[in-house]
Every structure is written in structure tokens, then in C-alpha cells.
Amino acid sequence: MTLPQIGDWHDFAGLARLQQERLPAVYAAAERSPFYRERGVAPLPEQPLTTKQDLRDAYPFGLLACDRADIATYHESSGSSGEPTASYYTETDWLDLAERFARKWTGIAPDDTMLVRTPYALMITGHLAHAAARLRGATVVPADNRSLATPYSRVVRLLHDLGVTLTWSLPTDTLLWAAAARVGGYRDFPSLRALFVGGEPVGPARKARIGRVWAAPVVEEYGATETGSLAGECAHGTMHLWADRAVFEVQDPDTGQLRPDGRGRLVVTPLYRDAMPLLRYAIEDEVEVAYRECPCGWHLPAVRLLGRFARGGLTQLGLEELVFGLPDDFGVWFWRARVDGDRHDPRLRVEIEVADRWRTAATATLTAALRTAYPHVEPLVVPVPPGGLVPHRLLTATAEVMKPRGLFGPGEDWDRALRYY
DSSP states (O other), rough: OOOOTTTOSHHHHHHHHHHHHHHHHHHHHHHTTTHHHHHOOOOGGGOBBBBBHHHHHHTTTTOSOOOOOGGGEEEEEEOTTTOOOOOEEEEEHHHHHHHHOOTTOOOOOTTOEEESSSSSSSHHHHHHHHHHHHHOOEEEEHHHHTTTTTHHHHHHHHHHHOOOEEEEEHHHHHHHHHHHHHHTTTTTTTTEEEEEESSSSOOOHHHHHHHHHSSEEEEEEEEEEEEEEEEETTSOEEEEEEETTTTEEETTTOOOOSSSSEEEEEEEEESSSSSSSOEEEEEEEEEEEEEEOTTEEEEEEEEEEEOOOOOTTTTHHHHHHHHSSSOOOGGOOOOOEEEEOOSSSOOOEEEEEEEGGGHHHHHHHHHHHHHHHTTTTTEEEEEEOOTTSSSSHHHOOOOOOOOOOOOOTOOOOOGGGTOOO
16 A cells, blocks of 8 residues: 655645545445444545544444454553543554654654653554654664653663653653753753654643753644544644545534534544544544645644643643743743632632742742733632652652562562562
């Protein structure tokens, strides 16, 4: 199978033709799965949405469109929006997955060393970055963030001693590494040339702060276990949907109407999927999609991720922008917020980690910014000392991992038998 590459189309009309030419193969693949055979397959404008609940109801292999023997990997989502959903991929699917993730404007090359700091578990994220790095010939450092064997202190040592050039992680992780490096006395990471981040929305202010902290560009990625990479960032800072590999639509949450652009919930139809075709998969993320030309010349729609979490008219991204809009000198990297009261009298408590010398200035500046941005909410900014939100022991802990044992000597703790930690 030949996969389209950026540059194979020269405008949005050419992109649409590419999609339309591929859709008959997508319909044919869908008809091979029990789920779509029962539901029926129609052209996209008439096809009903496929929901996360549909995937849960079809667990484990109701959406399988190939022989079981052809499945290369099986995965489940994190379940952050409810029960996990199952997904599976063939070797051919994995070529598409890896190529999409590898579309980084910074490039991934054989002389790169890439630290992968997302789960090597049922979720696809760590495996995806690993496959993309190996596709491009890079060295992979598999620093799984769900493993007791790689605490933050060890990650920082690896970053420093191995001369890591690229990283893949949650945006929050990059600041935790920076804090661990500061506590551990590490100052110099000259080899690092880019940080790839995804898994949570990141606003311009936090992204810029991370870039200044590490003196390296921050490159955002967007995707899901059920689909793989859906969008990536170009050199001009725009997130682009990989619309040569999937058809994207936006659903109005009020009317249910689907359209190619605008603000609403993202709906995805992958174009190259053998094991588990999906027609109009409602991914439930809030986005804003626009078809506008970008200086990068990719001719791909732009997407802005709006996040899922909102309370009392407040959004996590909105609050994050204000927190990371504080001057760098204040050193505010970690925060949390809670909304109390009711919709008629909402109250907001924001806690920030800040050193004593900046407590007063940071508190006053953030309080003023919150009152300006959210005049209907009464804010309370509470400064806590460094270590109050992210304990120093978390940043300095070392691994205490052992293999199961059955035989112990005098004085040894045999209550540790059969335990991995």
C-alpha cells in the first residue's frame, strides 16, 4: 500500500480529491467487521456516528475487519472519559501510524537519541513514538512513565548523560524534569534540540515557558489510542490535522450537525486502517478547525485543541494561560485550582508554588489577572512554598525495584518475596 506524503497535493481541492478516492476502500474494509455489517455502511453524509460506547459494546473484537492472525498489537485507551476502549492494528496499519507521528518539522534522524516518557502499556502512546523513532533510525530510550524503574531523578540523569536530543512526554512532565534537574544540581543539557509533547492540552503561554526553561522548541502532537496521531505542528506553530490520512468533521454539540470546520467535537474517519476501520468516530474532544493557508505550504486544515474540562465558565487552558503569563522570574511552574459555590456565586481557589521572595508579587499579579478575565468569579490565590504541590521527595526519589525472590538469608526482608517493588 502506498501512503500519501505531504506534497502529493497542492491545494485543499487536491486534498479533498485524495480523500474521496480513498473512501470506497474504507467502506469495503468496514463491511468486513461484524459491527458495521450489522449497522450498515453508507456514504459519510448518511453514516451515523460511531461512539466510544459503540466501541465498548463491541469489546473485544466486534470491530475486527481482518483475520486474528493478522493483528500485530492490541491496545486499550486510558479510560479518562469513562471505561477503556479496545483497538488493534496490523503491521500495515503500523506503517501509517509511525509515519504520521514522525511528521515532525524538526525531523527525527539516525543521529538522534529520543527519550520516550509516555506509557509502554495498553495505551498506544509510548509504542507509537518508539516505532516512529525507529522508522527514522533514531536511538530510543524507553523511559516509561508508568514504571517504578524510571523515577524523575533517573530521567534527568538519562537526559544529561546520554546526550538525549529529542523527548516525547506530557507537557507537565517537562517541567517536572526541570524541577528535578534543579533539585539534583543538573544545569546543562546541550544536546537537547526539541521536546515533543502531547496527551494534554497546552496553551501558548505554558508552551513558551517550557521552551524557555529548556532552551529548545516545544512541538505539539495530538492523537488517541483508537486512531494514532491525528495532528502535528508545523514550523510556523500551527497544528495541522493529517487530513490526507483521515477525514475530519466537526459536530455542533447543540444541534448535532456535522460540518468540515468550525468549533465543536471532533469526528474522525481513518482512511488507512486494516484491522479496525472506523466510520465517523466521535472522539469527544472539543476543537476548532479552519481551512486556511499556512506559510508551511502543507495545505492541511488547522486545528486548535480546546480541552474537555470546564467548570463554572472556567477552562483549564484559560487558567493555565494566566498562570504561565506570570513573569518568568516568579518561577511559577506548578498550580492547581478548584471551583466552589454555585453558578450564581462561583468562587475560585488557585494554589501556586512560588518562592518566598515572589509570594506577594505573584499573588497580587495573578489575582488581578483572574479578576479581569473572569469578573463573575471571586478568586482566592494561595501561594505555597516550593515542594508544596510537587514534593521534593518525588523529584529526588531513586528506584527501588527488585525481581521476585523465594530464597532469603538471615536478616533479609522476606516480606518482599514475589514483589516487584
